[in-house]
């Protein structure tokens with residue numbers, strides 16, 4: 714039976730979040746926590762593949778206890794099972810330590826039910842690195858297929874997947890062995906409104922929760938802050954560009970204003986060129 718695991722993360726809604734002007738860090742309390750939007754597409758794709766081929770969809774997150782809400786959101790989308798790893802030892806993890814902890818959890822999930830496919834979002838909207846998916850794939854020694862915007866075929870019996878990878882000027886078709894890991898683009902699917910039965914199931918659902926002690930043999934020096942070689946040397950908010958003019962009025966008026974600017978620039982340029990200034 715096809716077993717797909719989607720890795721998901723709860724993130725602050727960065728459309729709303731405020732920055733602390735003193736520390737230049739995110740004030741996480743200023744915005745609600747949501748399921749990382751890319752991950753909702755990862756879960757939706759897993760659910761669609763289950764509809765095509767049968768099987769089971771599990772979701773996995775590493776996060777603080779309130780991240781249960783993100784798992785419930787995935788159950789609303791249609792996932793069957795939710796796993797969460799949560800422990801103070803995971804705190805302060807960079808992408809290397811995050812991928813290590815998630816890999817340990819994935820190995821434990823695979824002991825319960827072998828995994829055919831892991832699906833991640835392309836990136837998170839808070840950390841934004843896109844490193845965790847490929848990090849997991851490397852640790853599990855499986856092919857990482859990034860920027861996937863279509864899953865053309867999964868053949869569990871013959872052990873392969875065919876996907877489309879988005880490129881700047883088109884896409885490429887890749888055939889990979891299973892198991893493999895996909896990082897998916899937002900345009901891979903549209904996440905529909907949740908059905909009432911899924912919402913009711915999500916409201917009652919309690920995920921399986923593991924701490925470090927539940928993950929079996931584990932190298933604690935690779936977890937959390939201790940296992941995180943990344944050093945954030947400074948953080949700053951980009952300066953707002955100075956000058957510029959906001960166009961106002963109707964669409965036609967804005968076009969007229971824009972043409973005025975362009976023509977004035979052109980006249981200035983020609984005047985300079987005529988005076989021997991040349992182009993610069």
Ligand SMILES: Cc1cc2nc3c(=O)[nH]c(=O)nc-3n(C[C@H](O)[C@H](O)[C@H](O)COP(=O)(O)OP(=O)(O)OC[C@H]3O[C@@H](n4cnc5c(N)ncnc54)[C@H](O)[C@@H]3O)c2cc1C
Pocket residue numbers: 719720721722749751752755773774775776804805806807808809811815832833834835836837839840841842843844845846941943944945
């Ligand atoms: C020095 C340092 C300290 C940090 N300390 C903290 C901290 O204390 N608390 C904190 O919240 N963050 C902390 N971070 C941020 C942390 O590294 C990232 O949140 C985490 O590693 C995921 O990276 P990302 O958000 O860039 O994910 P990406 O690599 O952009 O995510 C890609 C995909 O991987 C999967 N994924 C990512 N994270 C998870 C997860 N946690 N569970 C399941 N799937 C996941 C999702 O499918 C996601 O779409 C720290 C970072 C650094 C560099």
